[in-house]
Amino acid sequence: MSAKLVVRGSGPLRGRIQVPGDKSIGHRSLxxxxxxxxxxxxxxxxxxxxxxxxxxxxxxxxxxIEVDGETVRVDGVGLRGLxxxxxxxxxxxxxxxxRLMAGLLSAQRFGSRMVGDASLTRRPMGRIVRPLRAxxxxxxxxxxEGKQATGEDPEQKVFPPLSIAPLVEGEQLAGIEYDxxxxxxxxxxxxxxxxxxxxxxxxxxxxxxxxxxxxxxxMELGVPLQTMGTMVYLDPSAxxxxxxxxxxxxxxxxxxxxxxxxxxxxxxxxxxxxxxGVGVNPTRTGLLDHFRLMGAEVGQVPKPEGAGGxxxxxxxxxSSRKPRASMIAGxxxxxxxxxxxxxxxxxxxxxxxxxxxxxxxxxxxxxxxxAEMARVLTAFGVPNEELEDGLRVHGGGxxxxxxxxxxxxxxxxxxxxxxxxxxxxxxxxxHDVDCVATSFPNFAETFRALGADIREx
Ligand code: S3P
Numbered sequence: 001m002s003a004k005l006v007v008r009g010s011g012p013l014r015g016r017i018q019v020p021g022d023k024s025i026g027h028r029s030l031x032x033x034x035x036x037x038x039x040x041x042x043x044x045x046x047x048x049x050x051x052x053x054x055x056x057x058x059x060x061x062x063x064x065i066e067v068d069g070e071t072v073r074v075d076g077v078g079l080r081g082l083x084x085x086x087x088x089x090x091x092x093x094x095x096x097x098x099r100l101m102a103g104l105l106s107a108q109r110f111g112s113r114m115v116g117d118a119s120l121t122r123r124p125m126g127r128i129v130r131p132l133r134a135x136x137x138x139x140x141x142x143x144x145e146g147k148q149a150t151g152e153d154p155e156q157k158v159f160p161p162l163s164i165a166p167l168v169e170g171e172q173l174a175g176i177e178y179d180x181x182x183x184x185x186x187x188x189x190x191x192x193x194x195x196x197x198x199x200x201x202x203x204x205x206x207x208x209x210x211x212x213x214x215x216x217x218x219m220e221l222g223v224p225l226q227t228m229g230t231m232v233y234l235d236p237s238a239x240x241x242x243x244x245x246x247x248x249x250x251x252x253x254x255x256x257x258x259x260x261x262x263x264x265x266x267x268x269x270x271x272x273x274x275x276x277g278v279g280v281n282p283t284r285t286g287l288l289d290h291f292r293l294m295g296a297e298v299g300q301v302p303k304p305e306g307a308g309g310x311x312x313x314x315x316x317x318x319s320s321r322k323p324r325a326s327m328i329a330g331x332x333x334x335x336x337x338x339x340x341x342x343x344x345x346x347x348x349x350x351x352x353x354x355x356x357x358x359x360x361x362x363x364x365x366x367x368x369x370x371a372e373m374a375r376v377l378t379a380f381g382v383p384n385e386e387l388e389d390g391l392r393v394h395g396g397g398x399x400x401x402x403x404x405x406x407x408x409x410x411x412x413x414x415x416x417x418x419x420x421x422x423x424x425x426x427x428x429x430x431h432d433v434d435c436v437a438t439s440f441p442n443f444a445e446t447f448r449a450l451g452a453d454i455r456e457x
Contacts, residue, residue, distance in 0.1 A: 175200020
């Protein structure tokens, strides 16, 4: 039986904590270390299940990886050293693993098949299958009815498992110019990873700049890549040795995990919380800008940069009064795409209407996060209206205790816990919280250290 969280209303939160290593940077650190020539050491690794899924895929392709707490040692095999996996590659719950790996695997001389859990099996893969096929990859998924889906019909939906056929001697992926219909770091990174092996350049343009960890790491490793605004250009035929040596990288704390203690601290006036060493890459800090628009300042004390030159800082919240509601849309939404559940939990405390727009992507995350947040907010007595591409949350009222399901989505479970901390009287229960371990293994313990009344049973 899956674990549950039992949470009671909290007074102000106080203390200094660390959050797990950044999940997005963790995946990419493993990928670039596995493809390096020689040994790499990655510190600050989260140990979350999503990152471990990526490690498992590389081990299955002959890359020695040793995980020892927050330190990972990888014996890189070089860009062309991956071996054919003997079995299917299990991506678990991790969309990032599947979409980034698909780019890499499409360029190999061996075939592969990637599977995922029930949630991942419902997530759209046409967004990577189409552009990969357009550059010559042999990749296909399944329709909802279980038939082969190549996405050639633009209306056709493509779901996992994904099957990738090998390129034979003499075949190579082609260069591509691709205008991405949605801003997505997973699609962008998939295309850049496949682009490392292509015969020509990869030129991408996205509607807004999504997180740029892949670009930063590639540039640090000497890959001939340039960015300008929403455009990225990778030309592997340019003056390039065609590989890189092992790295020593530190993964900063995950702002997407920090979002929950930050939101809780702002919702519970009188809180004073410091989060140590959190990544503050500008393509990820939409939540901090949103807080500022709500009238709440989160202090930043710069710390040494993390893997790939990632900006890192200690974050400090001293909350005196409840912040006011504000709108989230457009470019801001893209820069806080994973933080919307946390923002909704804070919106419940903020007098006024928090309007979230341009957020259709949230419907295809680990769950339909618009529908699930609407359901959870309603259970806690927070009035809200579900929109096709967003949500309106009417904040500032009294919350009531609730019993809710996470629906297997880690961020829904954690947002529900932050709502439960704001309830005046009574105990709330969040069911099915094993999923929290995908990104934040010590969630309850971390909140207890801040004085919250939260137990995992
Ligand atoms: C991620 C990109 C985002 C984000 C996901 C992690 C990444 O997805 O929601 O949690 O590491 O590249 P999209 O690229 O689909 O927006």
